[in-house]
Amino acid sequence: MATMPDDFKDKTVLITGAGSGIGAATARLMAARGAAVVATDVDIAAVETVVADCADGLALRCDVTDEAQVEAAVAAAVDRFGKLDVAVANAGIQRHNTDIDLYALELAEFERTQDVNLRGVVRTAKHALAHMMARGGGGALVLVSSITGLGGRTPNVSYMTAKSALLGLNRHIAVHYGPHGIRCNAVCPGALEQTPNWDEHPDPDGRRDGFTATVPLRRLGRPEDIAGAIAFLASDEAGYASGAHFTIDGGLTAI
Numbered sequence: 001m002a003t004m005p006d007d008f009k010d011k012t013v014l015i016t017g018a019g020s021g022i023g024a025a026t027a028r029l030m031a032a033r034g035a036a037v038v039a040t041d042v043d044i045a046a047v048e049t050v051v052a053d054c055a056d057g058l059a060l061r062c063d064v065t066d067e068a069q070v071e072a073a074v075a076a077a078v079d080r081f082g083k084l085d086v087a088v089a090n091a092g093i094q095r096h097n098t099d100i101d102l103y104a105l106e107l108a109e110f111e112r113t114q115d116v117n118l119r120g121v122v123r124t125a126k127h128a129l130a131h132m133m134a135r136g137g138g139g140a141l142v143l144v145s146s147i148t149g150l151g152g153r154t155p156n157v158s159y160m161t162a163k164s165a166l167l168g169l170n171r172h173i174a175v176h177y178g179p180h181g182i183r184c185n186a187v188c189p190g191a192l193e194q195t196p197n198w199d200e201h202p203d204p205d206g207r208r209d210g211f212t213a214t215v216p217l218r219r220l221g222r223p224e225d226i227a228g229a230i231a232f233l234a235s236d237e238a239g240y241a242s243g244a245h246f247t248i249d250g251g252l253t254a255i
């Protein structure tokens with residue numbers, strides 16, 4: 001059996017939205033590769049379960065719509081582990097029923113998604129960067145965007161505009177913080193077996209069947225499919241990668 005590399009040994013990684021899906025899979029993978037993992041989420045019980053699987057970890061309640069909580073999470077990570085090397089801005093929501101049809105969209109719904117999916121990432125990046133700059137530079141950020149941010153197909157206009165904006169933010173951070181040895185990259189996952197706010201999806205069976213028939217690899221993605229790409233972009237192996245986005249979608253956007 002192949003052994004797991006320990007390339008995150010001596011690194012502290014903070015992940016938002018780590019209680020479920022991609023964030024939980026990333027926390028478990030990076031912990032298995034030696035990281036001290038600070039797993040944060042609005043759902044504290046969920047991150048406590050994830051951290052129970054990590055050799056070295058800290059579970060924190062952190063709502064990314066509240067800047068004070070994000071700042072406190074970074075401070076708690078530094079307090080516990082001495083430094084922060086990697087931040088994975090992953091927390092996201094998808095309002096399947098209400099984020100539709102721009103001409104009829106409730107702007108409060110637009111704002112609700114933007115507050116988590118865009119401004120939540122801005123808050124996370126801001127406070128991770130503040131620590132990395134204060135300690136003299138160095139570090140890596142990974143932003144979790146989506147293939148939804150690469151095109152205009154989805155009717156979920158707030159979701160897609162937030163995910164597109166993350167790709168601009170990714171370039172901004174790469175350009176302005178690269179001289180300080182800080183890298184930033186994004187991942188664009190395709191359609192996974194479960195979306196955020198899956199319980200609100202109006203037609204889960206139709207979605208699954210449609211994607212399974214269309215995606216060149218003929219299956220939907222799983223959180224573990226994305227975690228490996230996030231870990232790679234955060235790792236020293238990707239030390240010359242910055243400002244890039246990596247698509248993991250079973251070939252869907254290649255069509």
Ligand SMILES: NC(=O)c1ccc[n+]([C@@H]2O[C@H](COP(=O)([O-])OP(=O)(O)OC[C@H]3O[C@@H](n4cnc5c(N)ncnc54)[C@H](O)[C@@H]3O)[C@@H](O)[C@H]2O)c1
Nearest residue numbers: 017019020021022042063064091092146189192194195196
């Ligand atoms: N699942 C997909 O098909 C898919 C595809 C592309 C991109 N993504 C993106 O991947 C990221 C993770 O999605 P997932 O599929 O793992 O979803 P998920 O719903 O399984 O996990 C998201 C986590 O974020 C947490 N969260 C929600 N609001 C939060 C807030 N305000 N502050 C902190 N945490 C909050 C939730 O509690 C949950 O634990 C999201 O940004 C999502 O947009 C998902």
